[in-house]
Amino acid sequence: MTEQDNELRTGSGSGRDGDSTSPRVRLRDRDAELRSVETAVDKLCCEFAAGGTEIGELLAFSGRPGIGKTSLLHEVRRVAKLRDRATVLFARGGERQFNEPYHVLRQLLQPLLTSLEPDEFRQVMGTWEEVVGPAMGLKRPKAGARRLDPQGVRDGLDYVLTQLAPRRAPLVMIVDDLHWGDHESLSWLTQFAVRSRELPVLLVFAFREDENDWPTEIQQHRKAVLGLATSKHELNRLSLVSVTDMIRAELGDKAEDAFCYEFWNVVNGNPFEAVALLDQVRDQDLEPVEENSQQLRELAVDATGMTLKSWIDRLGSGTLRFAWACAMLGTDIRVDLATRICAQTTEGARDAIKQLRKQRVLTQTPNGNLEFVHPLIGSSIYNTMPEATRTGMHGVAAAEIENAGLGLLAASRHLVETFSGEGDDKTVRKLRRAAVEHLLIGAPEAAQRCLHRALNEPPADDIRAEVLYELGCSALLTDPVATVNQLKLALDPDEGPLRPELRVDATFRLSEVLAHSGELRQAAVVCQDEAEQTADPVGRLRLQAASFMWHAFRKSEDDGPGRSTRLGLMCDGLSTRDAADRAVLAMRAWDLTLRGAPSAEALTYADSVLDAGRLPKGLGWTNSTWGFELPSMLGLTYTYNDRIAQAERLFADAIIQFEVAGWSGAHRGFAYFLMGLARFRRGLLAEAEDFLRRALRLSERIGPKLPLAWDAVGVLVDTLLARGRTEEAWELAVKFGFHPPYHATAMVLPDAPSLYGKLLIAKKRYAGAAAALTEAGAQLEARGWHNTVWAPWAGHLAIAIAADEPDRAREYAHKAVHDARTFGTASAIGTALRLNAQIEDGQQAVELLEQAVMYLGQSPAGYEHAVALVDLGAALRRVGRLEDAQEYLYQGIELAQHCSAEGLVEQARRELANYGLRPNRLGLRDFRETLSQPEWEVANLAVQGVPPQRIADELGVHLSLVNRRLAAVYRKAGSGPDGLASALGLPTQPRGATRPGAEPEEE
Ligand SMILES: Nc1ncnc2c1ncn2[C@@H]1O[C@H](COP(=O)(O)OP(=O)(O)OP(=O)(O)O)[C@@H](O)[C@H]1O
């Protein structure tokens, strides 16, 4: 452990938090609060020592200004530091740093993070280094880095804390003046407060209670924190006895009761005011006797009233100017900066500081910087600045901070407070650059403040629209409504000209936000209209492609076949293989898939987009020219064309890339959704459910009922049905409006009416199912979409009407098989045949199911295969072939178990039990059939007594791989090393065991 580490553990900190500058105060009337603190700290330390981990608590202290919150927190820190192993972290909000992104969190975490050894630092950061690092001011964003999603930063911080907590536990995290916390820090702290219960972390927050004019956001955070607090205390005024005690401790016992009583009344039991008034009484040599009590009220005005006049009287104008400069800087004030901001000489500054210390306005911190003795004094001085002086001095502060090499980020807080209306190009440029820097640390709100200020400057006419465009883009990941409004303004010719390439980009982004808010038609139209006015062919293609894409995602459209033909023609005309062309090809691949065109065609298009199985440059998941929708369409194409492994590789990339980029909102949600869908198609239902639920959670975190939620719920309902949880599926579907008239405007996956029909069949409500599926069919046929996997309406409609209209049912079932054969994937044909079998009896059903099993056995659709096996078993039982029935049912059960399709397992077991068959195999299949060639190799050597390391050397593979293969062999053999030879049917330790069936050489 490093020395600094030790310091942190004992909590002595860097001194910048002001702790070491404050003398210890004897706290009066705070026994209950202190007891609560001691209890919480003891509990944390004891429970942690006893092995507890989920022991987090939150203490909240609130009260009026000056009531003693900070003093109490000093005690908390002292108490916590006395505990051996507790790591104490401290930060406080600053009235002037209110708008400085991550101001609180940087104070809280930087000292601890910078104290980690490089290796530990990497472990703690995981994949989040490029997200959390820049936000916490630990490193500059990488060259070419993208904007960070603030939700990503918060998720990254969650990860980091989860890593840090066990390493430095128990952790006591103290935040004072939470009401002045910057938006970015507060958003995380309130989110973390929920999670901290699962960690060995004690959170202690203090904030002012009485200010009703805090922005709503602060009020909300305060409410949230209070709601989560395990213990809350509102600090009361001090009692008459305590104040009398304070007076007598300072002035001696001669202080008369009547004087003390009046004193207590005047300060209303407020300790800050009491201390200030005592100072005044002492300075004025006022005798603490009854007849002087009348003067106390007047003195109190001087002590705490703090008007401009009272400060000038007290300090003189030169010194006050220096104090103003300090007030502007807020906390941890650098003397050189303050000196330059008020344009004083070093000499003058020195005098001013001397005077300000004497007047108990400023105090010096151990690192040589200055600090206000109390934030109330800082506020009071700042508030006495005439407006013109204040804005002017902020301008100087911005310049001086930049000159001092502290960067635009630090300067921008002042820049936004400067005069506007000057039309200064340089200021506009700086504000725009600062906005970019804010986006790179995940602070879009701060970026927007800069850009709004730039608009007020105002910028030159010819760049006004560009600033509006930047403003719109700055809210892309966080505020869809603002983005739409600002981008529309940027595109409005009345706001001035926008460069053509920016017009294309603004339109594309506008359409993305519209689409993800469910306005797909508008998204498509916006792109189409702009495309018609775009001269540049590349830009035009981009917009046309986007328009196609949004149409494709709509629930319905007027001219589906026409659009598809036009898209086909566009593809024919493509000559190059740059990103734009490939984007169109990807779209075509998905379009063909939905149309149910021969699978090979769609796959040819899809493969021509990829470079050696990976996304090409310019079409990546985080690429902003094309958006993530294009790779999504490619992945969907692979998912529905039985190339699920390829799809999963793409989706896994998406998850990682969004994580690394810190795009934690809808993007990551979509990646989870897509992965969930792929897992569902593959039949890994438990994993599918997990991914889909995560997608749903992320979506609900952003807003209610977004298209993402609709997608996730759709596939989740299907997954639950497959797992046999019909009621749960039904309730979820109803809750999210998966019933006529199908609330969502977006249609992605799966087709809502088809799914609803399937659900109704599961609930044996055939008439309703028939109506829903007929509607689905009519719409999809008109649109020219015949894919039976994506929308299996026809096969299900056949089942719904089979009892009443057997002939029509057959027509639909045959149509589905026909369409599936046209599409041509094994999973599509197999499933269509299985559905067809459901409306047939006897030998015909058996034959259809035998074919279905054959096809599905060649597909990656594991769950579909399991269903067909069980159905075949049941059909065989019905025709009296019990032995065959039993075999297929066993196979079905094994596969269904592998898929976590509990409902199907149950169904197959019932089928067996009801007909007097055993619900489980007695023995297992000859396990030797199940060993792979590599497993045979290691088994062979193991029975000869070759130790694993030598097996590894002999086979030239890693030891861990040998161990894994051996473990698989033992598991399959149902035996450890001793019984392996006999399980393999070999005499003990002969050389050269071979696969069963092959003649061993010696024999
Ligand atoms: N319980 C107490 N007994 C005696 N003196 C106290 C007590 N609490 C605070 N004080 C004195 O009052 C002064 C103001 O207290 P403190 O700074 O803790 O108030 P605060 O509630 O944090 O104010 P703010 O809302 O402005 O942050 C302190 O400097 C300290 O000397």
Ligand SMILES: [Mg+2]
């Ligand atoms: Mg305080």
